[in-house]
Every structure is written in structure tokens, then in C-alpha cells.
Amino acid sequence: MSQGIEGKVVLITGGSTGLGAETARVLAARGAKVAIAARRKQKLDDVVAAIEAKGGSARAYAMDVTDKHQVEAVAAAVVADFGRIDVLINNAGLMPIRPMAEVNTDEWDAMIDVNLKGTLYGIAAVLPRFIAQDSGHIINLSSVAGIKVFAPGGTVYSGTKFAVSAITEGLRQEVGEKIRVTAIEPGAVDSDLKLGTSGTAAETVLGFYKDAIPADSVARAIAFAIEQPADVDINAIVLRPTRQVF
């Protein structure tokens, strides 16, 4: 497996905004070939244009992570376009916060479909390829809510992120001899994620984000995990705003 970041092909789900888009910019500036995938193609194209304007290499793929056939098709397209995939960043996610008592099964379904099943579909799309090439790196966006239950309001979100952290650790135990596996567990980071809460908790969520740190804090943590020598696997990185207590 090649070392460092330069020349690696990195597929990022949810690369149209927020942490995914910023990670694409940071990794491309350090010589990675970046494939970004999400539903909003125009936003992806804008990220690609900004990266190319700075001399970087990037390509956009329209994809809904809740459709495993689309995720597999994008992985195949990235291999066709770039020759291989070295790193998958499972980043697409949603966080509608709402007390359980308000029962909103559509939001529960959406979080399970995107945050949890979407992550599994990403793993499914790259794992056989990584096993065949004897190398690869899967980086899953969990959260501090994946190590501490974010209640009231974030109970189902936490459930999906606990599952992502558990799957990351289990995957490491199963395939970790050849394939690196990392969970990124951030606290409040400035992005559109907080706007996904439309219910009674909307103001509480915005208050929680008042000390949010910029998306490049997460991008730098991801770059740190990728740039390690091939025999070093950074298994988890927890980062929060210094002022954040939760």
C-alpha cells in the first residue's frame, strides 16, 4: 500500500457540503485524488471546480447512499476512472433531533437508512476490493454521540452512531491485519447538520452549536489517520470544541 496521502484515491460519501466537502478540499490539496459522492450533483460539481482551480484532482458522483446498488455502482465507477480505491470515508449523515415521546418514525427511518445502512453499503462496496488488493482504509464518521448517549432528543441519532462505532471496531477485529479502520468521533462542528432539526428541539440544537469548531478540524484529523505509515492504524479519534462539555 502506498504511504501518506499523495496519490491515494479517496472516496468520500456526503462530499457535497460540510465535513465531507472540507475533507475533500484538504486531502486534494495534499495530493489525494478525491471522489465525492452525494445526492446534490451541483454542489458536488462546485466542490470539484474549487479543488481543480487550485490544481487538485477531484470527480463528482451523484449517489443516494440509501441505495446499495448506487453505492456499488459509484465504487465501480471510481475504480474505472482512477484505477483503484485506497480510502473510503463513510461520511454521509443526518441528525434530526427530537424527543422520543414525539414519535417520528420517518426521522428514525432516515437516520437508520443514511447513518447506519449507508455506512454498511459503503463498506460492502469497497471491502471485497480492499481484500483483493490486500490493502485499504475505511474511515467511518461516528460522533461523540457514538460514545455517550445524546438524550433527550438525540437518542436515535446516538443509536446509529453507537452502531457505527461498534461496526468500526468489529470490522477492525475481522479484517484489520491488512485493512486499516478508523472511527472519527467529533463533537459540535460547524456545518449544515444542525439545520436537519426542524422540530421542537431546533433552538436547543442551535444553542449546542454556539461553540462549534470549523469543519477543517475534522478534515485534519482524517488527514492524520490517512498519512500514517501503512503499519500504523489510527483506530479512533475523538475531538470536541474545547468549551464543549457533552
Ligand SMILES: NC(=O)c1ccc[n+]([C@@H]2O[C@H](COP(=O)([O-])OP(=O)(O)OC[C@H]3O[C@@H](n4cnc5c(N)ncnc54)[C@H](OP(=O)(O)O)[C@@H]3O)[C@@H](O)[C@H]2O)c1
Ligand atoms: N457537524 C457535526 O457537529 C458532526 C459531529 C459529529 C459527527 N458528524 C457526522 O459527520 C458527517 C457529516 O456531517 P456534516 O456535519 O458535514 O453535515 P452536512 O453538512 O449536513 O453534510 C451531510 C452530507 O451527507 C450527505 N447525505 C445526506 N443524505 C444522503 C444520502 N441519502 N445519500 C448520499 N449523501 C447523503 C449530504 O449530501 P446530499 O444532501 O447532497 O446528498 C451532505 O453532503 C455525518 O455523518 C454526521 O453525523 C457531524
